[in-house]
Structure formats: structure tokens, C-alpha cells
Amino acid sequence: MTTTLLKDPPISKQLAKNLKRNFIEHIIEVILMLAALVSSFITLAIVYILVTEAAGFFKDVSIVEFLTSKKWSPLFEDAHYGILPLVSGTLTTSLVALTIAIPIGTISAIYLSEFASHKIRESVKPVLELLVGVPTVVFGYFALLFVTPLLQKLYPELPTFNMLGPGIVMGVMIIPYIASVAEDAMRAVPMNMREGSYAMGATKFQTAIRVVTPAATSGIIAAYILGISRAVGETMVVAIAAGQQPTFTFNPLEGAATITAYIVQVALGDLPHGSVGYQSIFAAGMVLFVITFIFNILGHLTRKRFAERY
Amino acid sequence: MKKTQEYLEESLIKPKTLAEVRAMIVAHKRNDFIFASIGLFTIIFALLTLLILFIDLVMDGYPKINYQFFTDFPSRRAANAGILSAWVGSALVMLVTFLTAVPMGVASGVYLEEYAPKNWFTDIIEINVTNLAGVPSIIYGLLALGLFVYTLHLGTSIVTAGLTLGLLMLPIVIVSTREAIRSIPVAIREAAYAVGATKWQVVLHHVIQYAFGGILTGIIIGMARALGETAPVITIGALTFIAFLPPAPLINEAPFISFEWLQSGFTVLPIQMFSWLSRPEHVFHINAAAAGAVIIMLTLVMNGTAIWLRYRIRKNIKW
Numbered sequence: 215m216t217t218t219l220l221k222d223p224p225i226s227k228q229l230a231k232n233l234k235r236n237f238i239e240h241i242i243e244v245i246l247m248l249a250a251l252v253s254s255f256i257t258l259a260i261v262y263i264l265v266t267e268a269a270g271f272f273k274d275v276s277i278v279e280f281l282t283s284k285k286w287s288p289l290f291e292d293a294h295y296g297i298l299p300l301v302s303g304t305l306t307t308s309l310v311a312l313t314i315a316i317p318i319g320t321i322s323a324i325y326l327s328e329f330a331s332h333k334i335r336e337s338v339k340p341v342l343e344l345l346v347g348v349p350t351v352v353f354g355y356f357a358l359l360f361v362t363p364l365l366q367k368l369y370p371e372l373p374t375f376n377m378l379g380p381g382i383v384m385g386v387m388i389i390p391y392i393a394s395v396a397e398d399a400m401r402a403v404p405m406n407m408r409e410g411s412y413a414m415g416a417t418k419f420q421t422a423i424r425v426v427t428p429a430a431t432s433g434i435i436a437a438y439i440l441g442i443s444r445a446v447g448e449t450m451v452v453a454i455a456a457g458q459q460p461t462f463t464f465n466p467l468e469g470a471a472t473i474t475a476y477i478v479q480v481a482l483g484d485l486p487h488g489s490v491g492y493q494s495i496f497a498a499g500m501v502l503f504v505i506t507f508i509f510n511i512l513g514h515l516t517r518k519r520f521a522e523r524y
Numbered sequence: 525m526k527k528t529q530e531y532l533e534e535s536l537i538k539p540k541t542l543a544e545v546r547a548m549i550v551a552h553k554r555n556d557f558i559f560a561s562i563g564l565f566t567i568i569f570a571l572l573t574l575l576i577l578f579i580d581l582v583m584d585g586y587p588k589i590n591y592q593f594f595t596d597f598p599s600r601r602a603a604n605a606g607i608l609s610a611w612v613g614s615a616l617v618m619l620v621t622f623l624t625a626v627p628m629g630v631a632s633g634v635y636l637e638e639y640a641p642k643n644w645f646t647d648i649i650e651i652n653v654t655n656l657a658g659v660p661s662i663i664y665g666l667l668a669l670g671l672f673v674y675t676l677h678l679g680t681s682i683v684t685a686g687l688t689l690g691l692l693m694l695p696i697v698i699v700s701t702r703e704a705i706r707s708i709p710v711a712i713r714e715a716a717y718a719v720g721a722t723k724w725q726v727v728l729h730h731v732i733q734y735a736f737g738g739i740l741t742g743i744i745i746g747m748a749r750a751l752g753e754t755a756p757v758i759t760i761g762a763l764t765f766i767a768f769l770p771p772a773p774l775i776n777e778a779p780f781i782s783f784e785w786l787q788s789g790f791t792v793l794p795i796q797m798f799s800w801l802s803r804p805e806h807v808f809h810i811n812a813a814a815a816g817a818v819i820i821m822l823t824l825v826m827n828g829t830a831i832w833l834r835y836r837i838r839k840n841i842k843w
Contacts, residue, residue: 235722242724243639249631250640253653253698256691260663263670318566325563338567340831345574347745347827349752351794352816355801356577359584359809386577389570419556440658447660449755450794454801474662474755481665481759487674499666503659510658514651 264503267496274490280497286460286471288494289480295494297501299460303377303470304502307452308445310381310466311388315441318385319392320434326393327400328422339397345390354454357383362455375457375469384451392441399433399517400426432516439513443506449474473502578820585813593814597767598796602807607815609766610796613682614751616770616785617792620686621750625693626743630732632694633701633739638727657695664692665759673760680761682770683786688756693746700742704735737837741830748826752819754794763799766791793819 272280275295283296326335362379366372403426411421427434457469458479471479477495485492596606632653640646668688678684708731716726732739770788791799793815800812 239722239724243635246631246635246639249628250635250649252628253632253656253694254649256656256667256694257652259671260659260667263667264663267670318570321563321566322570325560325567329560329563338571340835341571343831344824344827347748347752347823349754349794349819349823351752351754351798351801352581352820355581355797355812355816358801359813360577360580386570386573393570417552417556419559420552422559443658443660447662449660449662450798453755454798474660477662477666478755478758481669481761482763496666496670499663503663506658506660506663507655510655511651513658514654 260503264496264500267493268500270488271490271493271497275497284462286476288491289483289485293490297473297498299462300471300473300476300498301501302462302464303452303456303460303475304446304472306464306466306470307377307381307384307448307456307472308442310378311384311445311448312438312442314382314385315388315392315445316438319389319437319441320396322389322393323396323400323434323437324422324427327397328418328426339394342390342394346394348387350387350448350450351454353383353387354380354450357451357455369467372467373457373469375455375459376467377452377456377470378466380451380455381466383455384445384448387448387451388441388444391444392437395437395440396430396434399430399437402433403429432519436513436517439509439516443509443513446509447474447502447506449478453478473498581813581820582817584810585815585817588810588814589817598765598791598799599767602805602811605800605808605811607793607796607818609769610791610793610815611818612769613766613790614792616682617685617689617757617790618747618751620683620786621689621693622743622747624687624690625697625746625750628690629694629697629742629746630701630739633698633705634727634732636698637702637705638723638731653695653698657699660755661692661753662755662759664688665756667691668756668760679787680764680789681787682790684760685757685762685790685792688760689750689753692753692756693750696746696749697739697742700745701735701739704738704742705731707738708734737833741834741837744826744830744833748823748830751826752794752823754798757792757795758798762791762795764789764791793822 280295280297282298283294284298285294285296286299287294326338330338357380358374361383362372362374362376365376365379365382366374372378407425407429408421411425416424452472453475456472456475458471458475459469460476461468461470463470476498480491480495593606594611595608596604597608598610599605636646636649636653640649665688668684668691672678672684672687673680678687712730712734713726716730721729766789770785770790772785797812797815797819800808800815803809
């Protein structure tokens with residue numbers, strides 16, 4: 215009986231169907247791979263667009279002037295193309311933000327991970343995630359119409375557009391992000407390390423500072439690096455509240471344009487495609503891309519290291 | 525007791541008498557308490573600051589939020605200005621964004637988790653996705669300006685904005701798809717293979733089905749982010765006065781569906797808020813606050829749904 219079944223034609227039909235099936239399977243795999251390649255294509259497209267437009271820019275402007283001149287005024291008659299004022303603005307606002315976000319974010323993370331009861335942690339964590347999702351233009355509103363007027367009550371000389379207000383707001387904005395990533399890193403430290411420490415008679419605080427924090431260092435540093443990358447690339451808060459005048463200064467009480475604010479300012483105007491002013495936003499964008507790219511890769515590598523250790 | 529005393533005197537530990545040891549324990553417990561208080565205070569302080577900011581915004585905008593605000597076009601007179609063109613624009617842009625990012629994002633997530641071989645090529649794609657997630661949004665705006673507006677000549681239109689935000693959202697969808705798929709045990713796949721399913725059948729009938737909740741979470745979070753993004757949309761040149769609606773997608777004549785709206789000029793909610801915010805007159809700032817309150821509500825509801833969904837999934841599924 216079985217032998218006759220094996221000789222039956224349906225089996226060859228089955229095989230024929232398998233051939234078709236395999237072919238479809240193969241097509242599907244190729245389609246999925248193409249979709250995965252789109253992300254690489256995006257990166258290539260970003261690099262291509264930035265490099266070609268910036269190349270047009272550097273035909274008219276020497277790289278030496280771009281990197282050393284302390285004046286940035288591509289839109290005026292007397293055009294100067296030194297990126298330093300934009301970089302100083304970006305650095306100052308980011309520094310103000312990080313001075314606020316790093317200590318508060320770290321303390322919050324240590325508290326949430328090591329001290330908070332289960333109930334507090336489970337209710338604060340979702341709130342942090344909610345806050346990470348608040349649009350940045352809203353924070354720009356806070357910087358311009360709430361924090362800066364408040365600061366002006368303390369220092370009446372503070373101009374309406376300054377770097378301190380948006381810096382502070384950016385810091386507040388980044389706190390949930392840093393706290394959330396750093397807390398994840400600390401929770402990933404295995405429980406038996408804490409138990410070992412407690413068994414030696416250490417208190418919670420000693421365990422948190424001398425055992426858990428060192429073990430989670432790379433994860434915490436990754437949180438800082440990703441925070442820096444966010445601060446450097448932040449656009450709307452500084453475009454709304456830090457002013458649009460490129461000034462080479464590190465004084466947060468002054469107003470100054472950042473790289474991102476400059477790009478927004480040019481985009482709001484109506485520059486002809488192909489002009490030096492138009493190309494200058496791509497040159498500025500390239501500087502921004504390179505800075506954030508370095509920080510992102512650094513953050514990714516440190517994070518991966520901590521993920522592999524335990 | 526005496527032995528302990530002698531032991532303490534010989535040892536390298538600093539406190540030499542029992543009284544000193546007790547004092548040390550008390551001091552350490554005090555440190556514990558001090559830090560716990562500082563930590564709690566810091567968190568409450570940070571959350572309160574944000575709460576005050578939100579309350580301030582809602583209070584400022586509250587008198588403006590009424591039915592009229594949603595049905596009026598923007599206007600030169602602040603009292604008459606509304607967000608009709610902005611929310612319609614946001615909805616249409618979100619539609620294009622959804623159609624761009626979701627199929628591509630889920631497909632690449634599935635490929636990277638289920639199909640991709642472990643080699644340097646896959647590693648590069650992975651690092652690339654991580655990096656893309658961290659690229660500042662304004663860089664996507666520059667990409668769109670150079671590529672969609674001036675190379676592909678799509679202009680400053682709904683399709684350009686939708687594609688731009690779609691690319692921005694792509695890494696979020698990919699990462700969440702991968703995480704959702706990774707949590708499905710291998711046994712499920714093996715069971716499907718054992719009854720003769722092909723790889724694609726396993727993926728379509730099992731993996732994607734079980735990962736659906738997690739994928740949906742990522743999609744909602746990504747959409748919320750795209751909804752609030754301002755910088756890339758400004759960069760493609762969208763800050764203009766728009767007091768009209770894009771052509772309707774449904775028309776009376778055959779074929780009943782029109783794609784003209786894709787090429788229409790547009791404005792979106794965050795841009796409308798920014799444009800009111802950048803005016804010097806205070807009356808417009810009230811409009812900005814009202815628009816801001818609407819945006820915050822929308823994103824909070826979306827993100828809240830996503831977080832709740834994730835919580836539900838974690839609680840219900842035990843493999």
C-alpha cells in the first residue's frame with residue numbers, strides 16, 4: 215500500500231509546489247532585505263547631500279576661514295564665514311543644559327534604581343517616558359515666556375534672547391532621558407553584587423556609590439553621551455529663545471545663535487537654491503552631523519560594552 | 525567582648541573602639557537617610573518643575589481653546605485665528621508618514637531579526653540604525669531639502685513633509701519591532717517549522733502576530749514624535765501663511781479618490797505654534813499656548829496609550 219502511495223503523482227505535484235513556494239520565499243527575503251537597506255540608504259543620502267552642498271560652499275570659502283574666523287555673517291554684504299560663533303553658541307547652551315541635567319539625572323537614576331520602593335519606581339518610570347515624548351517646540355515656549363521672564367526678575371539686565379533660559383529648559387528637558395537610560399544601566403547590574411556588598415555590612419548608600427555605580431559606569435556614561443548628543447542637536451528651544459545673532463561668546467547671559475538656530479533662520483527666509491547662503495546651512499549641518507555622529511557612536515560602543523559584561 | 529576589642533585594635537579598620545564602630549554605623553545610616561531624602565527631593569523637584577511649566581501653558585491657552593479655535597483658519601487678527609489648516613495638515617502629513625515608515629520599518633525589523641545572517645554587513649546595518657535614531661531631526665530636514673525639494677522636485681508639500689517625518693520615524697519602528705520579535709521564544713518558531721511551515725509563514729502567521737503589541741507600541745511612540753517635530757518641517761520651507769485646506773482626498777466623480785492633496789501646501793500644528801510664538805505681540809502668544817496645549821494633549825495621549833499597551837503586554841504574556 216505504501217509503495218503505491220509513494221509512486222503516486224501527487225508527490226511530484228507536491229514537489230513542484232515546493233519549487234514555487236521556495237521561489238516566493240526567496241522573493242520575500244529579497245524584499246525584506248531591500249527594506250532593511252533603506253536605512254543605510256538614508257545615511258548615505260544624508261552624507262551625500264551634506265557633502266555635495268558643502269563642497270559648493272567650500273568652493274567660495276576657504277576651509278581655514280571656516281574653521282578659524284570668529285565672525286559668521288553669510289547673509290550680509292560684508293560676508294564672513296567663520297563657524298566658531300555658532301559652535302560657541304551650541305557649546306554654551308549645551309553646557310548649561312548638561313550642568314543641570316547630569317547631576318539631577320544621575321541622582322534621580324541612583325534613587326530610582328537603589329532606594330525607591332517598587333511602587334514609586336513603577337509610577338515614576340512611565341512618567342519619565344511620557345516626558346521624553348513632549349515636543350520640543352513646547353519647551354521653546356517655556357524658555358521664552360516662562361523661564362527667561364523669571365530670570366529677568368533676578369537679573370534685570372538679562373536680554374529677552376539669552377542662552378541661560380533655553381539652556382536651563384533644555385536641561386530640564388533632558389533630565390528624564392538621562393535618568394531613564396542611566397536607571398536601565400543600574401538595574402542591569404546583577405543582584406548578587408548588591409547582596410555581596412550588603413553581606414559585608416555595607417549600607418544602601420555605600421552599595422549604590424561603591425558597587426552599583428562603578429559596575430554601571432559605561433551605561434551611565436552612555437546616558438551622558440546620548441544626552442550631550444541631544445543637547446547639541448536640539449533646535450526649537452534655542453531657535454525660539456536664544457536669539458539669532460551669531461556671537462562668539464561663552465557667556466550664557468548673552469544671546470547667541472547655535473548651529474541649529476542658524477539653519478532654522480535661513481530656512482525661514484527665502485534664499486535662492488545654489489547661493490552661498492543656501493549652501494552655508496549644509497556646511498553648518500555637516501559640522502553638526504559630524505559632532506553628533508561621534509557622540510552617538512561613542513555612546514553606542516560604551517553601551518554595548520556594558521551590555522556584554524554581565 | 526574583649527576579643528572583639530583586641531581584634532579591632534589590630535585590624536586595619538580605622539575605628540579602634542566599639543564606641544567608634546557604633547558611631548560609624550550611625551553615621552553611615554545617617555548618610556543613607558540623607559541620600560534617600562536628596563534623591564526623593566530631586567525627583568519631586570524635577571517632576572514639579574515640569575508640571576508647573578505645563579500648568580502655566582494650559583492656563584495661558586485655556587481661554588482660547590473652544591470649538592471656534594479648531595474650525596478657524598489662521599488670521600492676522602489673533603482673536604479670529606484658529607488651527608483648522610494646522611490640524612488638517614498634521615493629519616494628512618501623519619497619514620503619509622504612517623504609510624512610509626510602518627511597512628518599511630516593520631519589514632527591516634523582521635529582516636534583521638529573522639533573516640539576516642550574522643556577519644559584518646548586518647553589523648553595519650545595525651550600527652547604522654542606532655546612529656540614525658540619534659541624528660538630530662534638523663539634519664533630516666536638510667536631507668529633505670536637498671533630496672525631496674530640489675533633487676526630486678516634490679516642492680514644499682504634504683508628501684515631502686510626510687516622507688521626511690517617515691524617515692525620521694523609521695529607526696524607532698525598526699528598533700521596537702526588533703525588540704518585540706526578540707522576546708518571542710524560539711520554541712514557537714520550531715513548532716511552526718515542525719508542521720511544515722515555510723520561513724515566511726512562520727513570520728507572517730506567528731512572529732508578527734505575537735509581536736504585534738510591541739510593534740504597535742513603537743509605531744504610536746514614533747507617530748507621537750513625528751507629530752511634534754518642528755525643525756525638519758521648517759527646514760523644508762513650510763513656515764508660510766496657510767489659510768486654505770488641501771484638496772479633499774475623496775471627490776464626487778470617478779475614480780472618487782484624488783491624490784492632489786499630496787502636492788498641496790500645508791502647515792502643521794507645531795509650525796503654527798512656532799509661527800505664533802515668534803510674533804512680538806502678546807495676544808498671539810496666547811494662541812501659541814492654546815496650540816501647545818493641544819499638541820501636548822495629543823502626544824501625551826498617544827505616548828500614554830503606548831506605555832499602557834506595553835505594560836499590558838508585559839503583564840499578560842508569559843511564554
